[in-house]
Amino acid sequence: MPSGYSLVDIVNQLSNEKSTAINIKSKATRNNVVAALDKIIQHLRIFRQTPDNGLIVFCGNVSEDEGVPDLKIWSFEPPEKMNTKIYWCDQVFVLDPLKEMIAEKEVYGLIVLDSQDADIGLLYGKKVIPLKHIDSLVAGKAIKGGMSQRRYDRIREEAINEYFKEVASVASDFFLKQKELKGVLIGGPGPLKDKFVKEEHLNYQVQGKILGVKDIGYTGEHGFEELVQRSEELLKEAAVMKERQLIAKFLTELQKGGNVVYGYTQVMEALNLGALETLMVSEGFDWVRVKLKCDNTHEAERDLPESEINNQNCDVCGQGMRVQDKDYLGELLSEKAKNYGTVVELISTDTNEGQQFKKLGGIGGFLRYRIR
Ligand SMILES: [Zn+2]
Structure with missing residues (x-):
């Protein structure tokens, strides 16, 4: 319902x-x-x-x-x-x-602000979720009659400070609740957003996760959309960073003989045991599951690299075999992983680390527990 x-x-x-x-x-x-x-x-x-x-x-x-x-x-x-x-x-x-x-989704904190108002939200996967709107009590820059410029500036400065404190406190509370917060994006039409970031009003943990500050035309929900659009590059970089860290962790564990597996057979075995916590599949992983048939109508099903499908011989009569059907194992494994609550990470081949992972067979993962 x-x-x-x-x-x-x-x-x-x-x-x-x-x-x-x-x-x-x-x-x-x-x-x-x-x-x-x-x-x-x-x-x-x-x-x-x-x-x-x-x-x-x-x-x-x-x-x-x-x-x-x-x-x-x-x-x-x-x-x-x-x-x-x-x-x-x-x-x-x-x-x-x-x-x-x-399913695991990437979560980013969003703040858009100018001198009038601020909006705090989350980018959850590809969805923007507005959380809170805050109006500021900051007056415009133009001086009202009967007040000295200095006094006026001081009052305005204090109001900005109060406004920043409120925005920072609300945003920090929301963002700290997100255990998997990947980063924070901040935007706004004027210079106030830069001041907000420079003066470090946010909780230090949240402040440390600021990925970027962007000039955008609006606050409010349009502001969120624009901020996400303009941060595409930053988000891509963050994803690359995450991938690098994951592979580095994998290689360290591998050297230590820790709870990791690699290579198709080992990964498949771990997956079937429900022992795989994270499945890593390189976009260069080219193994396929093929249905083969020889001229004497003997049939076979084999899992192998795609480059080897054309030189398969029949186990029964030794004749060459032809491909009847072909499925990519990367997809099959990812589907299977879902049934075991295994997190699937696609690994690009754009980075050195990604290339290194491909050379290891392009498939691996972290175990929930040791299996041998
Ligand atoms: Zn045969």
Whole structure:
């Protein structure tokens, strides 16, 4: 259920589904579906309203023994706002939308400010999330009548200082809550943003993560969009930096004989054991899974580098084999990794480190625990 969706509407829909379910031919399936729908309708009574991010409910007979039903129900508020309504009646629980939500995303802090107002937000993956708008009480530069220039400047300076302190404190609080904050981007139309950065008002940890300061035309949500656009290069550099650090860590562990694996066979084994925490795949990794057939119609399936697919011989009769079907293993492994909660990192070949990784076979990863 998406956030803000009416519980009454959902209950009505489920009642309708129930009247349809009565037509299901298989008695066992019909009973299971109807019982699950009843249980969900009953369960929804404990909610007074849909939680902020929406609600996810899984319900069904999980029994291994057909004669003894075991009807279970789970419900929870998802970690991100649900935007779509999904009703799915199937043999298995559909988890993909949820997996997508918890997939690791890059998080950057955003601040856009000028003398009028400031906006604080996050760049989450490719999505901008505005968090807080702050109006300033800073007067314009023009002097009002009856006040000396010096006194006026001092008052304005104090107001700016107060405004900076508030922006910094709100932004620092939000950004420090992000455990995986990759960096902070700051922008604004005037010179005030530079002053804000130079005077180091932010918490020192947040201040240390400033990637860049950009001149932009607006504050507010347009400002966020413009700031992200103008920071594309910086974000790319940050990604390259992250990749370098990851490979350096991998190579250090490898030298120490630590918890890392590399090479297709070892990585596949670790993945199948559920022992792989992070899977690193080079964009230069060219292994494929091929289905082969010889002239005597013997068939085989082999995993090998793409360059070797045309000189394969049949194990049975020794004849040369032709390729019937080909899948890239980098993609297959990445898909498989998702099922084990393994983080997938694509490694470019643009850096020296990336080239070095490719020479090691272009595939490797960090283990959750030692496997031999
Ligand atoms: Zn053969």
